[in-house]
Amino acid sequence: MRVQYGGVYIYTSPMFLPIDPEFNKEILIKSFQYFQGRGFYSTEHQPVSENLFTKDGEKWSILRTKFTPMFTPSKLKGMFNLMIEATKPMEKYIKEHHNKQMPLNAKDCATRFTTDVTATCVFGFESNSFLDDILLKQLNEILVKSTRLLRLLFCIALPKVANFLRIPLLPPQETDLVCKNLEESVKYRRENNITKTDFLQLLIDLKNNSVINLTELKAQCLLFLIGGYETTAATISFMLLELAHNQDIQEKLRTEINEILPSYGGEICYDAVMDMKYLEMVLCETLRKHPAAPFLLRKCVKDFTINDITIERNTTIVIPTIGLHYDPEYYPKPDVFDPERFSDTNKNKIVPYTYLPFGEGPRNCIGDRLGKQQVKVAVVSFIQQFKIKLNPEVTFPLEYDTFMILTPKRDILLDIELV
Numbered sequence: 140m141r142v143q144y145g146g147v148y149i150y151t152s153p154m155f156l157p158i159d160p161e162f163n164k165e166i167l168i169k170s171f172q173y174f175q176g177r178g179f180y181s182t183e184h185q186p187v188s189e190n191l192f193t194k195d196g197e198k199w200s201i202l203r204t205k206f207t208p209m210f211t212p213s214k215l216k217g218m219f220n221l222m223i224e225a226t227k228p229m230e231k232y233i234k235e236h237h238n239k240q241m242p243l244n245a246k247d248c249a250t251r252f253t254t255d256v257t258a259t260c261v262f263g264f265e266s267n268s269f270l271d272d273i274l275l276k277q278l279n280e281i282l283v284k285s286t287r288l289l290r291l292l293f294c295i296a297l298p299k300v301a302n303f304l305r306i307p308l309l310p311p312q313e314t315d316l317v318c319k320n321l322e323e324s325v326k327y328r329r330e331n332n333i334t335k336t337d338f339l340q341l342l343i344d345l346k347n348n349s350v351i352n353l354t355e356l357k358a359q360c361l362l363f364l365i366g367g368y369e370t371t372a373a374t375i376s377f378m379l380l381e382l383a384h385n386q387d388i389q390e391k392l393r394t395e396i397n398e399i400l401p402s403y404g405g406e407i408c409y410d411a412v413m414d415m416k417y418l419e420m421v422l423c424e425t426l427r428k429h430p431a432a433p434f435l436l437r438k439c440v441k442d443f444t445i446n447d448i449t450i451e452r453n454t455t456i457v458i459p460t461i462g463l464h465y466d467p468e469y470y471p472k473p474d475v476f477d478p479e480r481f482s483d484t485n486k487n488k489i490v491p492y493t494y495l496p497f498g499e500g501p502r503n504c505i506g507d508r509l510g511k512q513q514v515k516v517a518v519v520s521f522i523q524q525f526k527i528k529l530n531p532e533v534t535f536p537l538e539y540d541t542f543m544i545l546t547p548k549r550d551i552l553l554d555i556e557l558v
C-alpha cells in the first residue's frame with residue numbers, strides 16, 4: 140500500500156506530513172474547518188505583524204473578507220501600467236550590462252524590479268532601485284531577519300513562550316522605518332488630494348470607509364512585502380534561468396510575444412499578456428520545478444479522524460509541495476523543464492492536489508494573479524528585447540537557499556545579446 144503520511148517533531152511540537160493527494164484535498168478543502176489555521180507566529184506586542192498570513196480563526200476570516208475585493212482582475216489591471224513603468228529602468232540596466240559586456244545577475248535584477256513594483260504599488264513612492272539600493276536593503280533586512288530559521292522555528296513551535304518573551308516577528312528598526320515612509324505617503328496623498336490606482340490606494344479607501352485602521356493598513360503593506368516580494372523575485376529569476384538553459388523554449392516564447400503584441404498596437408498591455416498561452420505554460424512549469432513556497436502550513440484546530448488515524452488539535456500540518464512537484468508518478472522526468480505539461484490537453488491530466496504553487500482552498504494565496512502578472516510583465520519585457528544565455532559560471536545541479544521561500548543560492552549569471 141502506498142504510504143499516505145509521515146510526521147516529525149520540531150522541538151516538542153508534532154508535525155503531520157500528508158503525502159497523498161486525497162489527504163491534501165481533505166485538509167485544504169473538504170475539512171477546512173478543522174485546518175483553518177496556519178499556525179504561523181505573530182504577536183500583539185508588534186501589531187503590524189498581525190496580518191492575513193499570520194492570523195488564524197475569526198480574525199483571519201474577517202481580514203480575508205475585507206481584502207479579497209482588492210485582488211479582482213479589474214483592480215489588478217489598474218496596477219498593470221505601474222508595473223510596465225518599472226520595466227523601463229530595468230531595460231536600461233540590462234542594456235548597460237550588454238554595452239559593458241558584463242554578465243547580468245538575474246536574481247539581483249529581479250529583486251530590484253520587484254522592489255520598484257512594491258515601492259510604487261504598495262508604498263506609494265518611487266524607489267529607483269536600479270540606481271540606488273536604500274529601500275532594497277531595508278526590505279531585504281526585514282525579510283532576512285524575519286525568516287531566520289531557528290528563531291522562526293522556535294516562534295512557530297512555541298508561540299506562547301515567544302509571545303511571553305516579546306520576540307517580534309519583524310525586525311523593529313527596519314520595520315519602523317518602512318512604516319514611517321508609508322505614513323508619509325498616506326499623509327501626502329490626503330493633504331494633496333491625490334488618488335491613484337495602486338494597492339496603497341485600495342487600502343486607503345478601506346481605511347477611509349472605516350473598514351480597517353492605520354495599523355491594519357501598515358500590517359497589510361508589510362504583508363505584501365513578506366508574502367509577495369521575494370516569492371515573485373525568486374520566480375522571475377528561476378524563469379529566466381530556465382529560459383536561458385532551454386534555448387528552444389526561449390525562442391518559442393519570443394515568437395509568441397512577437398506574434399501577439401502587434402494585434403495590441405505593439406506595446407505590452409494587460410490584454411496582450413493575458414492572451415499569451417505559452418507564457419502561461421512556461422510560468423506554470425517554472426512554479427512546478429521551483430515553487431517559491433516549497434511547503435504549505437496548516438494548524439489543526441480540533442481533533443480530526445481520517446481513515447485509521449486521528450490528527451490531534453494543535454498539530455501543525457506541513458504539505459510538501461516541492462516533494463509532490465518532483466514525484467515521478469505525477470510528473471514523469473521531473474527534472475526536465477517541460478512547459479507542455481501545462482498545454483490545454485495535458486493540464487487536465489494533472490492529478491488534483493499535486494500541483495500547489497499557490498496553495499489551495501479558502502486559505503490559498505490571495506495574491507496569485509498579482510504575482511503572476513508581475514512575473515509575466517518582467518519576463519515579456521526581457522525576452523522581447525534580449526536573448527539570454529547562461530554564463531559558464533552557472534553550474535548544475537542548482538543549489539537552493541531555503542526555509543520559508545525557495546531562492547537560488549548562487550547568482551544566476553546571464554550573458555545578454557540584443558534581439
Ligand code: HEM
Nearest residue numbers: 192366367370371431432496497498499502503504506510
Ligand atoms: C509568484 C508569486 C507568489 C507565490 C509563488 C506565492 C505563494 C503563496 C503560497 C504557496 C501561499 C500559501 C497558500 C496556502 O497556504 O494554501 C501564499 C499565501 C499568501 N500570499 Fe502568496 N505567493 C505569491 C505572490 C503573492 C503576492 C504578490 C501577494 C500580495 C499580496 C501574496 C500574498 C499572499 C497572502 C496574503 C497569503 C496568505 C493568504 C491567507 O492566509 O489567507 N502572494 N502565497
